[in-house]
Amino acid sequence: MSTRPVMVWIALAVLGSAATAPAQSAREALVRQSDIIFVGTVIRTGAVAAQDLPASPLTAVVRVDQVLEKPEAVGLVEGDSVTVQSVKQGSLKDGMRATFYTTGWIFGDGVAVREVGHEPVRAQFASAVQQDSVARARQKVNDANLRQRIQAASVVAVGRVEQVRPATLAAAPGRPAPITEHDPEWQEAIIQVEDGIKGAQSGQRVVVRFPGSHDVAYVSSPRLAVGQEGTFLLQKATGAPLTLMAGQSVPTYTALHRLDVLPKQEGARVRGLMRSP
Amino acid sequence: MRATWISVGIILFAACKPSDKGPPPPPPSPPPPSDHVVVHAQVVDIIPRRLSGETWQDAEPFLSLYASNPDFLAASAFTPNPGGSASGTAPIFVSSDGGATWSLRNTIPSETMTADITHAVGRSPRELYAGIMRQPDYPLNELSTSDFLSFVTMTRLARRDSIDQPFMRAIKSGNVERLYVGLNDFAAPGGRTATVDLSLNGSAPFASRRIETRNTLGQNGPSIRPAPAEDGTVYVAYLGWRSAAGSTIQSDVVVARDDHGATSANPFRDLVDPSDHLPGRLLARNVTITWSNAPTMGQERIGSTLSLAVDGLHSENVYVAWGDRVGNGDIWTVHVRRSTDRGATWSTDVRTLKNATAPSLAVATNRTVGLLYQQLTGSGNTSRWVTHLEQSRDGFATHQDIILATVPAMTPAYQFLPYLGDYNFLLSRGNQFLGIFSANNTPDSANFPHGIVYQRRVDWATHRLLDRSGAPVAVSIDPFFFSANVLP
Numbered sequence: 116m117s118t119r120p121v122m123v124w125i126a127l128a129v130l131g132s133a134a135t136a137p138a139q140s141a142r143e144a145l146v147r148q149s150d151i152i153f154v155g156t157v158i159r160t161g162a163v164a165a166q167d168l169p170a171s172p173l174t175a176v177v178r179v180d181q182v183l184e185k186p187e188a189v190g191l192v193e194g195d196s197v198t199v200q201s202v203k204q205g206s207l208k209d210g211m212r213a214t215f216y217t218t219g220w221i222f223g224d225g226v227a228v229r230e231v232g233h234e235p236v237r238a239q240f241a242s243a244v245q246q247d248s249v250a251r252a253r254q255k256v257n258d259a260n261l262r263q264r265i266q267a268a269s270v271v272a273v274g275r276v277e278q279v280r281p282a283t284l285a286a287a288p289g290r291p292a293p294i295t296e297h298d299p300e301w302q303e304a305i306i307q308v309e310d311g312i313k314g315a316q317s318g319q320r321v322v323v324r325f326p327g328s329h330d331v332a333y334v335s336s337p338r339l340a341v342g343q344e345g346t347f348l349l350q351k352a353t354g355a356p357l358t359l360m361a362g363q364s365v366p367t368y369t370a371l372h373r374l375d376v377l378p379k380q381e382g383a384r385v386r387g388l389m390r391s392p
Numbered sequence: 393m394r395a396t397w398i399s400v401g402i403i404l405f406a407a408c409k410p411s412d413k414g415p416p417p418p419p420p421s422p423p424p425p426s427d428h429v430v431v432h433a434q435v436v437d438i439i440p441r442r443l444s445g446e447t448w449q450d451a452e453p454f455l456s457l458y459a460s461n462p463d464f465l466a467a468s469a470f471t472p473n474p475g476g477s478a479s480g481t482a483p484i485f486v487s488s489d490g491g492a493t494w495s496l497r498n499t500i501p502s503e504t505m506t507a508d509i510t511h512a513v514g515r516s517p518r519e520l521y522a523g524i525m526r527q528p529d530y531p532l533n534e535l536s537t538s539d540f541l542s543f544v545t546m547t548r549l550a551r552r553d554s555i556d557q558p559f560m561r562a563i564k565s566g567n568v569e570r571l572y573v574g575l576n577d578f579a580a581p582g583g584r585t586a587t588v589d590l591s592l593n594g595s596a597p598f599a600s601r602r603i604e605t606r607n608t609l610g611q612n613g614p615s616i617r618p619a620p621a622e623d624g625t626v627y628v629a630y631l632g633w634r635s636a637a638g639s640t641i642q643s644d645v646v647v648a649r650d651d652h653g654a655t656s657a658n659p660f661r662d663l664v665d666p667s668d669h670l671p672g673r674l675l676a677r678n679v680t681i682t683w684s685n686a687p688t689m690g691q692e693r694i695g696s697t698l699s700l701a702v703d704g705l706h707s708e709n710v711y712v713a714w715g716d717r718v719g720n721g722d723i724w725t726v727h728v729r730r731s732t733d734r735g736a737t738w739s740t741d742v743r744t745l746k747n748a749t750a751p752s753l754a755v756a757t758n759r760t761v762g763l764l765y766q767q768l769t770g771s772g773n774t775s776r777w778v779t780h781l782e783q784s785r786d787g788f789a790t791h792q793d794i795i796l797a798t799v800p801a802m803t804p805a806y807q808f809l810p811y812l813g814d815y816n817f818l819l820s821r822g823n824q825f826l827g828i829f830s831a832n833n834t835p836d837s838a839n840f841p842h843g844i845v846y847q848r849r850v851d852w853a854t855h856r857l858l859d860r861s862g863a864p865v866a867v868s869i870d871p872f873f874f875s876a877n878v879l880p
Contacts, residue, residue, distance in 0.1 A: 150476035167488055167495060167541070188446035188474045190849075190860030200543070219475020220543060223440045223495025224847075227543075229479070291610045293578045293585075294633075294641075295556045296685055296695065296814065297507060297530060328685060331451070331470050332507040332530055334808040 138234075139252065143259075145216035145232045146252040151191065152184040154236055154245055155199075157211045164196040165225035172204045177215065181242050183249045189219065191226055198227035212236045214245055262388045264374045270321055270349040271313035271389070273382040276339050278305040282324055284355050299326035303358060303367070304339040306347060312386055314349075322358050322367045323349055337376035346377040346385055433781070433842035433876040435796055437833060438467060438485050438494040443474050444849040445859035446868070449806065452813030453828040453871040454510050456540075457821055460517045463490045466540050467828055468522075469813075469871040472505040473498050482506050482527070486541055491826070491873045493847060501535070501545050503527040510817075512562035513540075514594060515569045521594070522546060523558030523573045532558055534573060534589065534598060549596040550589075554578040556614045557696070557814075562594075563620040569594030570653055574616030574628060577602075586612035586630040590654055603648050603660050605670045609633050613643060613681065615698035615814075621707035624653045627735065628660060629700035629712050631681070632672070641681040645714050646672040647700065647735050663735045675729055675738040679716040682724070689723040689747060690768045690775055690801035691811040697726065699815070701753035701761070708734045711761055713743075713751035722746045726765055728753070730787045742788035752818040754825060756878040760785050762825040764818040768801055775801040777812065779829050779872075783879045796874055799832035799839050804867050812869065826875045833857065833870035844872075 146152065155177040163169070164176045179195045191197070199215060201207050213235045217228035236245060265271055282301035284292070292298075301324050308319045315321055326333040349368035358367045370376050377385070439446060450469040458464035467485040474483070475498065482500040487493060500506060500522065507525035514521055520540035526533045532555040535546040559574040573589035577600060580587055584604035591598050604612055613631030620626045632644035648671055649663035650656075661671040682688075683695040697715025713728045728743035728751070745751075748767040755761050763782040770776055778798045784791035818827035832839070835850035835857060848870075849858040857865040 148478050150478040165495075168543075186474055186476050188443050188448070190442040190444050192860055218479035219473065219498060220479075221495055221497050222442045222474055223493070224442065226442050228475075231478075291583075293554075293556075293611055294636075294683060295576070295578075295614060296693065296809070297525070297556060298685065300685065329687075329806070329809045330507075330685065331505075331808045331810070332525070332527075335504075 139248070142234065142248060142252040143255045145234070146249060147256045148231045149184070149216040149218060150186060151189065151217045151219055151228055152214065152249055153179050153191070154181040154183065154212070154214050154242065155179050155197070157207050157209055157213070158196065160207050160209055163227070164198045165221070165223060165227060167223065168198055168221065168227055173201050175199050175201060175207045180212070181245070183214070183246055184253065186219075189222065189226065195226070197225065200227065200229045202230050202232060206233070214249070258388055261374055261385070264348050264372060265313070265385060265389055267350065268313065268348040269351045270315045270368055271347070271385060272306070272308040272315045272321065272349070273310035273312065273346050273379055274306040274308045274344070276304045276341055276343040277307050277320070279303070279339060279341055281327075282358070297330050297332045298328055299333060300328040301325070302327035302339070305360065310382060312382065312389065320360065321349065322360055322365060323347065324352050324367050324369045325371065335373055336371050337373060339370070339376070344379040346379060346382040348375045348377070430792065430879070431794060431877050433794055433796065433874060434845070435840050435843060435872050435874045436491055436494070436845045437848060437870050438873050439833070439848045439870050440495050441847045441849065442860070443496065444857070445865055446474060447866045448472060449804075449808060449811070449869040450871050451810050451830045451869055453816060453830050455817045455819060455826065455828040455873065456511045456513050456520060457819055457826055458513050458517065459821060462821065463488050464518065464540070465491050465826070465873070466511060466520055467494070467871060467873060468509045468511065469830060470505060471496070471871070477504045481545055484540070485871070488541060491875060494873070497543065499537070499543065499545050500524060501526065501533065501548060508557055510558060510560045512560045512571070514562060515564040519569070521560055521562055521571055523560040523575070525555075525558065532575065534558070534596070536594070550598050557616065559615070559617055561618050561620060563622070565624070565653060568592065570620065571598070572618035572620060572626060572628075572654065573598065574618045576612055576614045576616060578611065583608045583610040584612070586616050588616065588618050588628055588654065588660070590659070592653070592655060601654065601659050603628055603630055603672070604632060605672050606632055606668075607634070609636050609641070613698070614696040617698050617700045619700045619702045620653070621702045622704050623707050624651065625702065625707035625734070626650045626654050626660070627700055627702050627710055629698055631696065631698060631714070632674075633681070634678070639683045641683055642678050643681045643716070644674045645676040645679060645712065647675055647710070647712060648672045649735050673735050673738070675712060676714070676727070679714070680719065682717045685809065687806060687809070687811065689749060690777060691806040692749060693809045693811070694724045694749065696814060697724070697749055697751065699751045699753045701755050703755040703759055705757060706759065708732055709755065709759065710735055711753045711755065713753055713763065715749055715751070723768070724749055726751045728763060728788060732787070739787070743782070743791070750813055750816045750829070752816045752827065754818040754820045756820040756825065757822065758878060758880070760879045761787070762818055762820060762878070764816050764827050764829065766812060766816065766829065773802050777801045777831060779831060781825065781827070781874070781876055783825070785879055792879065794876065795841050796829065797831045797840050797872065799834065803832065804869065820878065823878045824875050825878055826873070828871055828873050830869050830871050832867060834867050
């Protein structure tokens with residue numbers, strides 16, 4: 116995903132309130148591109164909070180009033196001063212209070228973030244309201260991401276992994292499979308479908324290819340194990356789309372994205388997302 | 393003869409009690425390893441203070457330093473963007489105070505982190521080049537920036553698929569920068585995949601020069617290690633994989649050389665082996681490579697271990713280190729050999745290190761050679777990874793050794809492989825060796841005999857890592873920068 120700055124802050128600035136539907140929609144766009152979100156007060160524009168950063172007309176020192184979202188590793192607490200690189204020169208004013216939607220930029224003794232956008236906070240809105248608004252926006256974004264995976268999937272099913280076996284993939288003609296530490300070491304899981312939500316029937320068995328390698332390149336890919344239950348979002352395999360199961364040639368699917376293997380109880384949510392617009 | 397390295401670390405310790413205000417007081421100094429002072433060493437955990445909560449496996453570190461400004465350093469590891477994936481960038485660590493403190497900047501164009509990364513400095517005071525395997529899909533990206541301290545995402549110079557282990561080196565030639573990127577190019581014809589991507593002006597396009605001159609089992613080993621010298625000599629070491637039975641590979645260790653900066657259309661042909669008169673000197677033949685992409689030595693994988701260092705001012709002096717399985721009960725053994733005649737003839741092993749990996753060699757301006765490596769000692773849950781820096785002034789006829797770190801090998805459990813890294817990196821500048829390695833980050837001064845500095849928050853009394861709020865943080869693998877003075 117790119118860091119395209121979104122100018123929806125303008126709309127949010129006009130709308131101000133956290134309650135309107137258009138504002139919530141714009142907020143979702145900001146949340147989608149953000150990984151650090153906080154309510155803060157602009158202390159000084161054209162300045163920086165850390166020594167090794169050059170100040171510019173785009174930078175501002177912002178005091179963190181409330182952290183709404185951040186990765187666990189990042190040390191950011193109320194009262195911290197952070198450097199914010201704004202999207203647009205002049206968009207931040209000294210004393211302004213806003214919800215800042217940002218991506219992490221520099222982490223040292225201090226923190227610097229790149230603004231994706233900001234949303235002015237009216238004094239009458241309690242922190243809890245801001246937190247709730249962002250949490251609802253994040254839920255919407257998560258749902259949208261999952262819905263996208265569902266729509267792209269050929270098979271969506273709740274099921275149980277019955278068997279895992281090494282995949283037997285033929286190398287390209289005249290070109291042996293390379294020996295590399297980044298070899299995915301493809302495995303195939305045979306999944307017994309308990310509840311076919313899309314593209315599969317209950318009782319059917321489907322073959323799912325996944326990287327068995329522990330190489331760093333696959334650290335985010337789901338790994339399947341015998342007995343594992345889950346809700347599986349499966350794409351048709353490319354390259355070698357067929358495999359053998361019980362002597363029959365059958366299509367093979369993949370589950371490579373972290374959203375492709377969900378807990379079994381997520382099946383109901385997945386079914387609900389398929390129904391909702 | 394192996395002399396004990398005697399040293400006193402410059403110990404700049406951190407806190408005895410949890411505090412988030414200023415540098416914490418030091419724990420008691422460990423006793424020096426011996427009774428006369430030869431070397432000062434300093435080790436710094438480069439995870440920044442504001443990432444005190446991080447628990448990632450920051451493996452396979454790499455280091456770049458700027459000859460023009462000793463305060464400037466860049467480092468990398470398999471460190472994810474701590475902010476998450478939204479920005480589509482991966483981080484690089486930078487220091488502008490000689491490695492005393494580090495910050496992390498998300499300026500590498502790769503989603504969250506890279507699958508491989510190495511880098512080298514350019515001719516201008518802040519220029520940096522990088523070779524990465526980019527996420528997603530892992531294509532090679534060759535990158536540059538005119539200012540490694542800037543906040544702008546690095547620029548892509550070139551891209552292509554189906555490669556492994558880009559290893560970036562650079563050297564100034566006149567007014568231009570020459571870039572040599574060793575890589576294993578699976579698209580190379582005839583299974584001769586050892587390749588150096590070459591730019592003679594520090595920009596695209598890169599020319600892919602095939603180095604292997606003999607038949608292979610279908611490819612070369614992943615590690616291709618170029619090393620340029622000031623006089624235009626460029627060496628490159630590679631593993632000539634000849635045959636395989638299952639995961640056991642028979643390999644030659646080969647060094648090629650070009651005497652003119654590899655500027656010709658058919659470079660790296662200046663060093664011929666007397667046995668077959670083909671370019672590429674076979675300094676070791678038919679060694680046994682045990683390819684294992686699973687935890688095999690402690691929690692580390694093995695299979696492609698290679699380093700080459702040339703004396704930058706006297707290019708006749710060159711050292712190579714590689715790993716193989718000897719069969720004497722070892723899991724993996726590192727060998728070091730030396731040539732003093734531009735690779736024409738080679739010593740037998742000047743160092744043989746059982747159950748060691750990730751060797752990195754560097755030659756200082758006074759011709760002292762440094763060897764950084766990590767060695768597994770003990771067994772089972774009491775095993776340890778011991779990180780050594782050896783130095784020798786006589787081509788390893790004698791050497792001195794310091795232990796930079798000795799840490800538990802079985803904790804933390806691996807998140808992925810490599811556990812510590814398929815390589816570390818060692819460089820020299822003036823009278824210093826500077827390097828980087830990854831290790832268990834338990835804040836225990838006994839683990840770092842020459843001293844240790846943490847930026848991240850720690851509680852020395854309880855040997856615990858702490859997050860910003862003071863809550864305990866699980867032990868993980870961190871990158872450690874070090875500097876040590878060169879033996880005079």
